[in-house]
Amino acid sequence: MSETQDVLEEERSDFIRNIVRSDLAEGRVKSIVTRFPPEPNGYLHIGHAKSIFLNFSIAQEFGGRCNLRFDDTNPTREEQEYIESIQRDVRWLGFDWGEHLFYASDYFEQLYEWAEHLIREGKAYVDDLSAEEIRAHRGTLTEPGRNSPYRDRSVDENLDLFQRMRAGEFKEGERVLRAKIDMASGNINLRDPVLYRILHASHPRTGDKWCIYPTYDFAHGQSDAVEGVTHSLCTLEFADHRPLYDWFIENLPVPSRPHQYEFSRLNLSHAVLSKRLLIQLVQEGHVAGWDDPRMPTVSGLRRRGFPPAAIRDFVDRVGITKSDNVVEMALLEHCARELLNKSAERRMAVLRPLKVVIENYPEGESEELQAVNNPEDPSAGSRSLPFSRELFIERDDFMEDPPKKFFRLAPGREVRLRYAYFLTCREAIKNDAGDVVELRCTYDPETKGGNAPDGRKVKATIHWVSAEHAQKAEVRLYNHLFRDVEPDVGAGLAAALNEDSLEVLQDCRLEPSLADASLGIPVQFERQGYFVLDPDSGAGGLVFNRTVALRDSWAKVQAKSGPKP
Ligand code: ATP
Ligand code: MG
Secondary structure (H helix, E strand, O other): OHHHHHHHHOOOOOHHHHHHHHHHHOOOOOOOEEEEOOOOOOOOEHHHHHHHHHHHHHHHHOOOEEEEEEOOOOOOOOOHHHHHHHHHHHHHOOOOOOOOEEEHHHHHHHHHHHHHHHHHOOOEEEEOOOHHHHHHHOOOOOOOOOOOOOOOOOHHHHHHHHHHHHOOOOOOOOOEEEEOOOOOOOOHHHOOOEEEEEOOOOEOOOEOOOOEEEOHHHHHHHHHHHOOOOEEEEEHHHHHHHHHHHHHHHHOOOOOOOEEEEEOOOEEOOOOOOHHHHHHHHHOOOOOOOOOOOOOEHHHHHHHOOOHHHHHHHHHHHOOOOOOOEEOHHHHHHHHHHHHHHHOOEEOEEOOEEEEEEOOOOOOOEEEEEEEOOOOOHHHOEEEEEEEOEEEEEHHHEOOOOOOOOOOEOOOOEEEEOOOOEEEEEEEEEOOOOOEEEEEEEEEHHHOOOOOOOOOOOOOEEOEEEOOOOEEEEEEEEOOOEOOOOOOOOOOHHHHEOOOOEEEEEEEEEOHHHHHOOEOOOEEEOOOEEEEEOOOOEOOEEEEEEEEEOOOHHHHHHHHHOOOO
C-alpha cells in the first residue's frame, strides 16, 4: 500500500468521481467495482497508465475493487508474452488486482449460451454474406443499410447453423452470427453487428477448443456484467458503442448492469500511442524493442529510469475530462525531475572526458574526499571520492579562448573542483590536428573542501573523476523519437522519426561507486541529469541511460504561459 500512498492522499474531483460519489450516496450501487481491460495484443503504453491509474485509484478511494481482465477475444493477434508483460507493468506502476484476475476467454461458454439465447428470441441470425458483402450492405452515415437476404432464417435453422459453426463444419469467413437489431439505425454499430466469427486459430488460453470467437463488442459488456463491474470506464471512441452494449445487457439474462462512462484518451507529444504503430516500430527495427527507452511504453519508461510514482503523478496531473488534447512530453519529464531531485543520490560522471594532469600533486599518491549523496536528503549520508594527480573533466568545461560569459576553465583561469580543491589551468596540450588533448594544471592544497583561506573567489565549480580510479562506461542519451509534436505517419514511420533520438557516448568515466549502481534506481550525474543503469550492463561494461537532463524545458514553458497544473 505504501507504494501507492500518494493515490489516497488528496481528494480528487472529476466528472467520473462525481458520478461514483452520487451513485454511492443515492444507493444506486453498494460498492464500486472497476476494471482495467487490456487486449493482450501489445505492451502497455503511457495512455494505458492513465486508464490503470483511473480505475485502480477510484477503487482505492471509494473502498471498492478493480479487476484486471484480459479481453482476449482475438487469438490471431494475442500472445502469452503480452499477458505477462501487462501484469508486470501494472504491478510496477504500483497497483494490485489481488485475486481479481480474469479473462474474457473464461466466459466463452457463457457467451456462447447467450448467443443461442438471442437466436431463440429471434434476435440473432447466421449470415452467409462475405465480410465484403456485409460491409456493402451496411450503408453509410447518411444512407441506411440493407437487410441481408439471410436475415429471416427460422430460429431452428439459425440454431443448427450456429451449432455447426461451433463444430467446425465451415471455413473462415463462410458464415457469421449477427444480432438482429436495425439496419436503418442512425448508429452504425446497431446495424446488425457481428457477434461471432469463424477463426480456425489456437487461442493462448483455450487452445483448440473453439473455432468460433465472440467479437470484442459482444464480449466486452457482458464480461463486465459477469464480474459485477459497476462503472465501466473507457475512452471516448467507445461512446458510439454504448447503445450496443446497453442493447446486449437489456436483451440478455446477465447477472448485473454495468454503466459505461467515457473519458478522453491521453495523447503525448512527439510520440505515437497506437499499438498498431508501436508494433510497427518494433517489427521494422526502428527501435531496439518494446522496452527501448525511447518508447512511450511502460516498459520503455521503466528502462529509461522513470519512477512509477512520476508516471502516476503525470497521469494524475493530466486529469480526467472529455476533451481531447495533446500533453507535452516535457510535463512527464518535469514530473520525473521533480521526484528524482528529492530522491536520487548525486554522483560524478564525465561524459566527454578531457584529461587533466595536476603538476604539483605528488605522483603515485591519492586521497579520499567526502561527497554529499543528496543535498535534499541529509539521511542519504555521504561517500568518499578518490582524488589523484590525473583527472578527467568535461570537455565542455574548458575553452582555450573563452567568450565573456564563460567562467569555467581556460588558460590561466582558476575554478573549483567539486568537493576538492581550486585548480588553475597552466597549459593546453594539443595533438597534431590542433585539438586540445590534455590540460596541465596546478592545484592549491590550501583550498581542500572548496574554500580558499585567503578568501579569494572562483566563479565556477566543475565536476571531475580521478582517471586511475574511474569506471569506464557507455552512456546513452535520448531525445524525442518523433520530430514533430503530433507526428504525421502518413508517409510511413521512417519519415516521421527524429534522426537524433539516440546518441551513444562510448568513452565516459564515472566515479568508482557507480560500479555498484542498481537497476531501476536512477542517480543524478551532477550538472547533467538523471541516469539509470541499463540491463545491457554486464561483462562488456557499464551502460547508463539518461532519464532526463537537468534543464527543465517544462518549467520554462510554464513560466511563460502561467501557473503549473
Ligand atoms: P491502442 O489504441 O493503443 O491499440 P487500445 O484501446 O486498443 O489501445 P486496449 O488494450 O483495448 O488498447 O486498452 C485497454 C484500456 O486502456 C481500454 O479501456 C482503453 O480505453 C484504455 N486506453 C487505451 N489507450 C488509451 C489512451 N491513450 N489513454 C487512455 N486510456 C487508454
Ligand atoms: Mg482496444
